[in-house]
Amino acid sequence: MKDFEPVIVAFCCHYCAYTAADMAGSLRLSYPPNVKIIRVPCSGKVDVIHLMQAIERGADGVYVAGCLEGDCHFKSGNAKAARRVAYVKRLLKDIGIEPERIEMIMMSAGMGERFAAVAEAFTDKIRRLGPNPVKLMGASKTRDPHNVSPANKESAAL
Amino acid sequence: MKTESVLERMFKAGHLAVTSECGPPRGALPDKVREKAEMLRGYVDAVNVTDNQTAMVRMSSLTACILIRQMGLHPILQMVTRDRNRLALQSDLLGAYAFDINTMLCLSGDHPHFGDHPMAANVYDLDSIQLIQTVRTMRDQGKFQGGDEIANPPKMFIGAAANPFADPFELRVRRLAKKADAGADFIQTQCIYNLDKFEKWMEGVCKRRLHENLFIMAGITPLKSAGMARYMQKKVPGMDVPDALVQRLAALPKDKQAEEGITIAVETIERLKTVEGVHGFHIMAIEWEQRVPEIVRRAGLYPRPTV
Amino acid sequence: MITAERKPIQEIINFVSPYKNLLLVGCNECVTVCSAGGRKEVALLSSALQVASMKAGRIIHIQEMTLERQCDPEYVEQLVPYIDQADAVLSLACGCGVQEIARRFKDKMVFPGVNTKFMGASERPGVWAERCQGCGDCLLGVTGGICPIARCSKRLQNGPCGGSSKGKCEISPDVDCVWQLIWDRLKALGLEERYEAILPAKDWRSGRGGGPRKIVREDLM
Numbered sequence: 001m002k003d004f005e006p007v008i009v010a011f012c013c014h015y016c017a018y019t020a021a022d023m024a025g026s027l028r029l030s031y032p033p034n035v036k037i038i039r040v041p042c043s044g045k046v047d048v049i050h051l052m053q054a055i056e057r058g059a060d061g062v063y064v065a066g067c068l069e070g071d072c073h074f075k076s077g078n079a080k081a082a083r084r085v086a087y088v089k090r091l092l093k094d095i096g097i098e099p100e101r102i103e104m105i106m107m108s109a110g111m112g113e114r115f116a117a118v119a120e121a122f123t124d125k126i127r128r129l130g131p132n133p134v135k136l137m138g139a140s141k142t143r144d145p146h147n148v149s150p151a152n153k154e155s156a157a158l
Numbered sequence: 159m160k161t162e163s164v165l166e167r168m169f170k171a172g173h174l175a176v177t178s179e180c181g182p183p184r185g186a187l188p189d190k191v192r193e194k195a196e197m198l199r200g201y202v203d204a205v206n207v208t209d210n211q212t213a214m215v216r217m218s219s220l221t222a223c224i225l226i227r228q229m230g231l232h233p234i235l236q237m238v239t240r241d242r243n244r245l246a247l248q249s250d251l252l253g254a255y256a257f258d259i260n261t262m263l264c265l266s267g268d269h270p271h272f273g274d275h276p277m278a279a280n281v282y283d284l285d286s287i288q289l290i291q292t293v294r295t296m297r298d299q300g301k302f303q304g305g306d307e308i309a310n311p312p313k314m315f316i317g318a319a320a321n322p323f324a325d326p327f328e329l330r331v332r333r334l335a336k337k338a339d340a341g342a343d344f345i346q347t348q349c350i351y352n353l354d355k356f357e358k359w360m361e362g363v364c365k366r367r368l369h370e371n372l373f374i375m376a377g378i379t380p381l382k383s384a385g386m387a388r389y390m391q392k393k394v395p396g397m398d399v400p401d402a403l404v405q406r407l408a409a410l411p412k413d414k415q416a417e418e419g420i421t422i423a424v425e426t427i428e429r430l431k432t433v434e435g436v437h438g439f440h441i442m443a444i445e446w447e448q449r450v451p452e453i454v455r456r457a458g459l460y461p462r463p464t465v
Numbered sequence: 466m467i468t469a470e471r472k473p474i475q476e477i478i479n480f481v482s483p484y485k486n487l488l489l490v491g492c493n494e495c496v497t498v499c500s501a502g503g504r505k506e507v508a509l510l511s512s513a514l515q516v517a518s519m520k521a522g523r524i525i526h527i528q529e530m531t532l533e534r535q536c537d538p539e540y541v542e543q544l545v546p547y548i549d550q551a552d553a554v555l556s557l558a559c560g561c562g563v564q565e566i567a568r569r570f571k572d573k574m575v576f577p578g579v580n581t582k583f584m585g586a587s588e589r590p591g592v593w594a595e596r597c598q599g600c601g602d603c604l605l606g607v608t609g610g611i612c613p614i615a616r617c618s619k620r621l622q623n624g625p626c627g628g629s630s631k632g633k634c635e636i637s638p639d640v641d642c643v644w645q646l647i648w649d650r651l652k653a654l655g656l657e658e659r660y661e662a663i664l665p666a667k668d669w670r671s672g673r674g675g676g677p678r679k680i681v682r683e684d685l686m
Contacts, residue, residue, distance in 0.1 A: 049505060052512040056519075091509075094474040095517040134519035240619070244666065266626050269618050271636040280619070287623040288666040303666060321627030329625065329648055329660070336623060336661055348627060395628040395635040 006060035006126040008035045010119070011050070013043040015073040016109045017065030023112030031119035043067070043104075044077020051088045051102055058135055061126035063103045065118070071108065078106060098129055160297065163261040163315035164232045165204050165344065167465035168438070169373040174431065175438030176459050177234065177346070177375065178450050179206045180226065182217035188225055191217070195226045197447050201454045203462055204232040204261055206346070206440070210241055213273025220250050224257045234317065235259055238267025243283035244292065244303050251296065255312030263317035263346065264289040287340045290316055294341030316341055320374070321348040322359035323398035331362035338372045345372055346440040349379035351387075352398040353429055360435050369435030376430045379442045380449060381419035384408035420449055420456075427457040466495035466586075467559045468593045469502060469579035471510070478517050480576040481555055485524060487514070488551035489578075490544065490566065491531035492558035499593050501579050502557025504531040510557070510578060526550075535562025541569045548573060584615075601671030601678065607659065609650035614667075616643035622664040 012018040018039045024031060040046060043066030054062045064085055066078035082104045089099035103122065107114045159166055168175040178198050183190040195205055205226055209219040223233035235254050237247060254262070266286045270278050284292065292303045293316050300311040318337045322330050334345065350356045356376070363369055381387045384407035391399035403422065407415045423441075430436050439459070443450050454460045471477075481487055489511055497503030511527045518525040528547050532540045535558035544566070548554075553574040556563045559581040567575040583595040598615040604622070605612055614620045618636050625644035628635025632645040651660055669675065 047505075049509050049512065052509055052516070056512045056516050091474065091513055092516075095478070095513055096520055097516060134516050266619050266621060268628070269636050271618070282620050283669070284666050285619070285621040285623050286626075287663055291663070291665065319627060324625065324627045324629050325631055325642070326625075326629070326645055326648060329644075332661055333625075336663055339661070340663055395630040 004127060004131055006034050006123060006131070007058065008032075008061045008063070008119075008123055008126060009054045009059045010035050010037050011040050011043065011046045011062075011064045012037050013045075013066045013073075013077070014039055014041050016067040016071070017043070017105070017107055017115065019109035020065075020107050020111045020115040023110065024116045025112075027112045029112060029116040031116040032123040034123045035119045042072065042074045042077035043081035044072070044074060044079075046081055046084065048084045048088050048091075051085065052091070055092065055097065055101065055132060056134065058132055060129075060132045061101045061103075061122060063105050063118075063122055065105045065107060065115075068106050068108050097133060100129065101126065101132070160343065161260050161313045161315040163204075164465065165234070165261050166315045168203050168463070169344065171463070171465050173438075173463050173465070174436075174459065175204075175373070175375060176202045176441065176454055176462065177204045177206055177438070178202045178441045178443065178447070179208060180222065180233075180447070181208045181211055181444065182219065182222040184214065184216050186217065188217075191222045191225045192229060194447050195229055195231055198450055199229075199231060200462065201451045201460060202441075204234050206234045206236055206263065206442075209236045209238045209265070209267065210273070211268070213240065213268045213270045213275065215274060220254055223254060223259050227257055227259055232261065233259055235262040236265060237262060237289065238265045239282055239284045239286060239289055240267030240270065240280050243281050247284070247289060248292065248296065248302055251293065251312045251314065252308075255310075255314070260313060261315045261317065262293065263319065264293065264342075265319055286318060287336055290318055290337060290340040290342050298341075315343050317344045317346060318342040319348070320345045321396050322350075322356055323348055323352065324396040327355075327359075330359055331366060331368075334363060334368055334372070335366060338368050342372060344437075345374045347374065347377040348396060349377040349442060350426060350430070351381075351403050352400050353426065355398060356430075357433055360433050364435050369437075373437040374435055375438040375440045376427075376433075376436050377440045377442060378423050378426055378453070379444070380423040380446065380453065381407060381415075382446065383412065383415045383419070384410075386419075420453060423453050424456045427453070427459075466498050466584070466593075467561075467581060468499045468583055468585050469496050469557075469559050469581045471501055471506065471557070471579050472577065474513060474517070477510070477555065477576070477578055478514065481514065481525070481553060482518075482521075482523065484552040484574075485526060486550055486552045487525060487527045488544065488547055488554045489514075489527050489529050490535065490554060490556045490558070491529075492533075492535045492556075492562050493531055494534045495559060496557055496579060497531075498587075502559075506557060507531055510555075532558075534558070535565055538565065538569065541565050544570070599672065600667070600669070602668065604664070607662075607664070608647050609654060609656065611643060611647045611650060613643050613647065616641070616646075622667060 043064050046064050064081050066081050072078040085104040089102055093099045105118050180194045207219045207222045219236050223235045226233040264286045270276050270280050293314050296311050297313050300308050320334050387399050387404045390397045441450050489507055491502050491507035507529050511529050555576050555578045556566050557578040563577045584597040585593045585595045588594050595615055600614045617624055618634050629642040634640040634642045
């Protein structure tokens with residue numbers, strides 16, 4: 001696959017992973033520009049639908065970066081995130097997409113080097129894996145949520 | 159006498175009764191039934207015929223009982239409620255009596271989970287206690303469970319199983335009381351290795367005077383090896399095998415363990431003879447039927463009295 | 466609630482792959498509570514089906530809708546504006562809902578997206594267990610509020626059987642012996658004597674054994 005540059009989405013929790021990303025920046029450590037960081041208050045905020053739709057819309061790889069085990073600022077958000085990542089990995093496998101495209105990573109706020117290393121390694125892995133198979137058809141524009149009651153309207157934001 | 163059962167006569171004459179077991183084959187092989195039963199002739203008063211034991215399909219209990227009756231022996235028709243609804247159960251009882259079979263045992267039956275057809279829809283229209291009630295109603299009132307009159311009702315001597323070793327222990331005497339209340343005439347217990355626990359259960363039974371109208375037969379299964387003892391201890395629900403017993407067998411070389419197992423069975427019978435309320439022994443030597451005559455003889459229960 | 470689990474994804478893909486326009490309908494009640502077929506699950510399944518289709522080089526257009534419930538005709542009626550654009554309907558409701566949609570839209574193929582399991586309750590987040598079999602003649606008053614028909618593997622009404630071991634059923638150490646639970650409860654209520662009352666043979670006509678059932682309330686018709 002010549003010139004394939006993967007698009008990587010990284011959901012980073014504010015307290016640990018995002019801070020580590022900041023630290024990587026201030027240490028002048030470079031990491032691949034392929035990685036698009038999305039800051040979340042806690043990795044536990046990431047839902048299975050976010051992971052699935054990232055793949056649906058063409059991301060080649062997605063990872064959720066949260067705090068180290070036992071250190072989650074919100075107690076167990078990282079544990080929940082890890083379980084959700086596992087769930088989506090299984091679902092992807094069942095529909096024929098490589099489960100390795102999605103991962104859960106844990107790090108602490110001071111781990112600037114780890115952040116950069118993970119970004120590098122994951123991008124590399126996805127580059128070798130190849131483009132997201134959905135790219136055959138172009139990213140999906142064909143979802144059409146019809147919401148009947150006011151309570152349903154929030155799903156349009158997804 | 160409520161029935162013509164040889165077992166009833168044996169109990170009421172005050173003798174210790176002896177029964178054993180015949181598991182029908184997993185094929186249409188009548189000679190296998192006859193061979194097993196023949197080994198027991200003269201050594202037991204009656205022969206239990208199991209009903210799709212451990213939820214594996216075998217020749218039906220009723221037909222194997224008929225084969226055994228035709229040999230001049232006395233079968234005990236075991237009936238589980240797992241596979242047949244109340245119509246089929248009552249229907250089989252009519253058929254059994256038509257072939258001069260007059261002794262039966264009510265069981266719920268092992269769950270299909272254990273057997274060769276875990277995908278089957280298990281029936282359990284009745285449980286074992288409701289079946290006891292049904293059989294007693296047929297005998298004493300001459301009526302089907304649904305209420306209609308029976309033409310020539312079957313007069314069955316009604317047995318049930320008891321497991322003093324299942325949990326919760328505190329319920330086990332109460333459950334026996336329920337079976338007695340439902341109409342059970344005799345009981346065969348799960349095989350006994352933990353004699354202390356069994357005696358404790360019997361104390362509870364006698365305290366409630368259940369043994370006065372319910373003839374209890376102690377279950378005996380000879381252990382073939384330390385491996386078998388360990389398996390039963392760990393893998394079979396509702397079984398209580400004390401460590402001391404496993405060790406007693408394990409201490410011997412493999413080729414001596416079977417003999418020791420027979421000796422333990424005989425010792426168990428001798429000790430249980432002294433326990434109040436024990437009216438007989440039910441020897442279950444699965445796939446080892448040929449050793450039953452020896453156990454009966456060494457336990458001083460041969461020859462069988464005539465009644 | 467009625468519990469359900471999403472069907473294996475390949476089975477769903479096989480149902481819908483011949484169709485280009487799908488109406489994917491969730492239900493806001495039971496299947497939402499057990500996270501099998503509510504709004505969120507509709508969005509997730511829709512996304513997964515899109516990914517699977519794109520990978521296979523197919524185009525599929527999915528309309529998503531979650532009704533308040535699918536077992537009442539008034540709510541199913543709300544699908545009318547959207548049904549013509551669909552070649553097929555994939556419903557994530559329990560079997561009751563799927564059938565109501567099929568009844569209303571006679572010329573539309575309707576597929577179930579979940580396997581309806583049992584009537585149960587939540588034991589803790591993420592875990593639901595069977596509680597009721599709909600026998601039609603509730604005996605919870607005599608068994609200390611615990612049902613042996615639904616929760617005994619052999620539905621014994623005069624249990625336990627001889628396979629009860631350390632409070633667990635013979636079929637699995639993960640399954641409680643319900644008669645142990647009932648006994649513990651009768652003890653806690655001081656009702657040990659009740660245990661010895663024999664429950665006679667059940668009349669299964671009030672249950673499914675008597676044929677498919679109906680309730681008719683003339684005062685509400």
